[in-house]
Amino acid sequence: MIIDWYTIIFQIINFLILVFLLRHFLYGPIIKSMDEREQKILQREKTAEDRKKEAEEEILAYRHKNEELEETKEEIMASAHKEVEQEKNRLLDEARHDVDETRKRWQADLEREKETFINELRRRIGRQACLVARRCLSDLADARLEELTWSQFLKKLAGLPDEDRERLRSALADGEGRVTLHSAFATGEKQMKELKTALAELLPSRDDQMEVVARSEPDLICGLELESGGYRVAWNMDSYLQDVEEQILEELDQTISIEGDGTEDKGEVPENDRPAKEK
């Protein structure tokens, strides 16, 4: 008998036991580990996919940002250019202004210096001219000139206008009738008499109270001066000389202004004024 039922049953049991054992020791763990691996791989793929997506999004974001940056850069550059231009213009203006200021100040200084110099020059020239005139006149001053001067003075006194007479009168009243005569020459008796007569003619009401004091004053070039209580009547060469001086200075001014117009921009002292400064 090749079929042994005992063995068959035993083998069936054996086989079922083997199925159970292999299920427990082989298929279960293997399948489980494979599934786990599959899951992990899927997860990894998913993670990779997610990361890729993220990276792509990042790339897009960065690209966008870059573009924005480019735009802003251009804007910033443009505004910076503009600002720089404005700043440059402002600085240039400032510098120009400063230069102008400096120049003006400089010119003003120069002008002032020139003026000072010219004034000085004027004074010197006037003084010099007057000195010359004075010297001449004092050299020429003799008895005849004295007489002429005297008669001129008397004539002026006699020809005083009513207004001046009134003033002189009130001045006499203030000065209690005291009259001082300043003279460049020594005053003689005759001349004093003539003066008193003239004053008496001029102011008839006061001739009795009048007291005339003569005082020598060599500074009055060929001149006479009557003073009473702050009022003054004078005739002397000084006034003529002053006129002369004024005229000379005027002439000089004109000359300087004409020359100054030509040399003002250069800010230089006129060439022909320089030697004058050394005088």
Add this chain to the structure above:
Amino acid sequence: MTINPDTIVYFEWGWFKINATILFSWIVIFLLTFGSWLVTRKLTADGPLSRWQNLLEVLVITINNQIREVSRQEPGPYLPFVGTLFIYIAISNILAIVPGFNPPTSSLSTTAALAICVFIAVPAFGIGRQGMLQYLKQYIKPTFFMLPFNIIGELSRTLALAVRLYGNMMSGTVIVAILLTITPLIFPIIMQALGLLTGLIQAYIFAILAMVYIASASQVHKEIEKKGEK
């Protein structure tokens, strides 16, 4: 000459006896279980795989793919049964090359036992998948008159399964035994090698046929589902 390992009895106590078939089955079972345990106790789901794990994975994946191809269903529920059939038969047949080893598959008792397992498993899976009524309806298709033929077919294919495997395995042993008496040198080795090939092929055929039967028993379910959908 003993060609039936059932007759080799190593231990006997009353009705309980241990013959060569049972003993060598146990050896195979022990080897398989112990080997599986050795490999699977330190499985890794990540990182580099050990070559043994890799081997077992390839084996399991291959069996799964075969089941999927044949049944066109997910292999999960069938894997332990069909896979064990294949592995058990294959290992038994391969170990036949070891001198002194009597492959349990060369005993008709073993093959019959396996065939009976399939015989039981087919309706078990069929009923499990589609219910008792649907499964039983299968026997009266296309007409009621086909019932006896269906039942005969069921039985005969179980018998065929058992005898096919037994015949092939026994023949291998017998051929080697005969050849040893005629040409005791080199030639039996070639036959042994051929026996290995035959053994593997038989293991494959047995497992695939079992799967086909099981699949055919649960295939109807799908058709019904399709009809139901319509």
